[in-house]
Amino acid sequence: MTTAATVIEINNFTMRFGDKTVIDDLSFDVKKGETFGFLGSNGSGKTTTMRALLGIYQPSAGELLINGKKFEPEDGKSLGYLPEERGLYKKESVIDVMTYFGQLKGLDKREAREWSLDYLKRVKLEDKAKSKVDKLSGGQQQKVQLGVTIMNDPDVLILDEPTKGFDPVNRRLLMDIIEAQRAKGATIVLITHDMSEVERLCNRLILLKDGNKAAYGTVPEVLAKFKKKNMDDVFLQVYGEDASMQEGEE
């Protein structure tokens, strides 16, 4: 039963592609206002779980709920999702793309445009507002995409590898933005391989291996269970040398 404090609830979730079971009877929840780490090696099923949670995939079995109900695109107005596969309309201008997504997320056109210009100024891209997206560097495009993700001031923020491709300066900027959203009370799911980020930011975490829960709890609880001093060591113990070998859809 969903309690008032539970924002994301996943019960007995199983996902099969043909004969292959990617996720097997997974259950966990994410509480309101917490930053939740979603960990696992490549191919462990993290992205698949998020896609099923967001209604992109239909689960083979189980129940995936946000605020007590199955996600519908209309609920996207209170949700921010930064997918692992980054992408924007490359031949359109930055400001047009941001305004478009702002409108889809429920802002009116003027509001979306003004917010976008403020954000671009904040991330030092104000001179790129009228540039085509494909004229921006990869890191600049990431910043724009992050802006699109948070522009509706979402209650739930799902960030899939948010720092991928960022240099240290931009990584810091991103962390500041995440902190700001957290301070506003947003619930954040952080899908990442960066264990230092997990230790620093996450209240609780889940570590997946072969579609199953290998660890689940607060960072201190997980460290205590594995008798390790840091999350890197936990990760290495769970995956061993397989961690760097696995590939494929997550």
Add this chain to the structure above:
Amino acid sequence: MASGHNLGTVISFEFWRTIKKPSFWIATLSFPLMFAVIFGIVYYSSKSSSDSSQKLAEERFSIEYKDDSGVVLPIVAEKLQAKTIDNKQTGIEKVKSGQLDAFFYYPGDLGKKNIEVYGKDSGLFDNGKYSAVAEQMLKTSASATIANPKLIAVTQGAVSSDVTTYKKNGEVSAGWMAAIPPLLFLVFFYFTIAMLGNNLLNSTVEEKENRVTEMILTTLNPTVLIVGKLIATFLAGLVQAAVMITPAVAAYFILGAEAINLPNADMLSRLVVDPTAMTIGALLMIGGLMLFTGTLVAVGAIMPTAKEAGQYFGIAILLMFIPFYIIMLILSNPETLVVQIFTFFPYTAPVTALLRNAFGSLSVSHAAIIISMLIVLGTIIILLAVRLFRYGAMQYDSRLSLKFLNAKKR
């Protein structure tokens, strides 16, 4: 409410995105540009030829002739300052030596032999003046001989006929004047698919190529996105149509209908607008657009790149053109089996049925069946396209496989 808001946002974004593309304007402007160039050439050549005719009429040159037919009247020849001579060879020699500009020989049996015209070379185009004058001398003489305006009109081919035909129910058939208005739906259908179909296909593949699908699917119902794209394509088609006909309309009002060979107001008033045929035409066009655009979106959702998707666009165009290979059969013998197959096969039905509707060989009951089929199938294809988009767009680098679709269908 939210869906309505988002639909408007999608239509606006996709519409402006389409018409901001240089390729849209290249395709759109190439037609009126071509029209303007052709019109310019026709206008110039027509003016030049009129000027030349006037110049030729005013030009005087020395003529002698020998008439064995007895048709040429001396009074007509005198007006052209042409003199008769007795010996054909003498006339030819005089032209050869430059003493004479032209010599005409009218043989005894004009029905079997041609007029022989000899002239001083005045250049490829100006040399035509000799035969023109030679023939004019003969025609004027013949008309003067008949001395009856009615017979003159008959001999000069200035007679036309007004045809009245009757349908099986005894009503007067309006012919081309009734066929033209419903044919406009066929023209619009063709232009929309031929000029914007590829754009629609690419815009769907683009979501996948740009990796933007996940962002879209978590903010927007895919049905709203696809319907928005279809409506935006239709609106862009209207802009294209407006741009294309603007030069013709401008030329019509500035230069007049005759100058650009367009029907004048009198001809337009003779067009017969049959409400039934027009309604059927509009519904066939809408059904056809639903089927073809839905199919193109579905193909776009399956294909990983615009290049691969483009090959399938060619097939769609081919299906639209196939009925024209049997157009004579469609018009003259619509009950044959081949025409019936083309009429009811979904991808050839829009063009075949629109043609048959325009030319009055499509019954209302058959039209109802075809319209229902197109709209139902078009709706199914659009819904399928939405599903394929939802899942196909997640397979970024490869075609959508049935195995993948089965694993993910809702």
